[in-house]
Amino acid sequence: MLREFFPNTNAGAKLYSGFLHHKDCFCKIFDMKNSISEALIDINDFLESNGYDSADAESFDEFNIYDRKPVSISPHGYQEQFVLTIERDKIATPQLGFVCQELKKFRDERDWGQFHNPKDLAIALNIESGELLETFLWKDSKDANIEKVKEELADIFSYALLLADKYDLNIEEIVLEKIKKNGEKYPVEKAKGISTKYDEL
Ligand SMILES: [Mg+2]
Incomplete structure (x- = not known):
């Protein structure tokens, strides 16, 4: 791709x-x-x-x-x-690869790779998702601090990239595969405008 x-x-x-x-x-x-x-x-x-x-x-x-x-x-x-x-001729490339490279550089400069096993990366990802939720807690979505949302999203993506890297997974590929799978589970003609789970469609 x-x-x-x-x-x-x-x-x-x-x-x-x-x-x-x-x-x-x-x-x-x-x-x-x-x-x-x-x-x-x-x-x-x-x-x-x-x-x-x-x-x-x-x-x-x-x-x-x-x-x-x-x-x-x-x-x-x-x-x-x-x-x-x-x-530029004929090219096009991922920003994601570069971002992952920078993340690993940041990690390695601090010798934090020793802490980054898949389990702890998954836990950290979950904690950051919780921090994202906190930005919305007790308020209307429109009142959430977008700067805070941005920061937590960055944390979530960072841990997701590091975790994917641990298993040598290509983020673009796995997300595109999942979109394809979901397309089969939720055909437009059945799922359009409906929030029902696929097994009840
Ligand atoms: Mg955070």
Whole structure:
């Protein structure tokens, strides 16, 4: 499935620690390290988490250039770095992969991965859902503090992403699968405008 990550501005590009060479070309610099294969670990992490095919060392030419549209990789700065270039042409990628990558970076910088087992992530997700409910407690929906709702939703999504990651699940895929399943359980002709559960339809 194609997903859109392409940053629209240089400010957006900075989120991905890169820059827009021009409006249709995103660039990001990676250290060459000791070998192409070593540099490729970081480059491929970035590509894969944004929905692109990874690059393999054998596909580099004699000048250390990789060119597989929309992705190209070439030496930069006296061979000490690589520049990864992604052209907007034919692309589209997930924001979700990038968000998950940032969440894991935040977690790992604090060495919190040791606490993030599936059970505790599920509990944390539930607690955050409770905090979301609290924003509505004793008041009309319209009076809930939207800033608070935003924060709790962010917490819920964060734990959901981390939990899905634990099982190597692709969020887009599992949600789309579920929509399909629900479509079968609740055919429009039977369920339209009715809140009855599927087994009573
Ligand atoms: Mg919270």
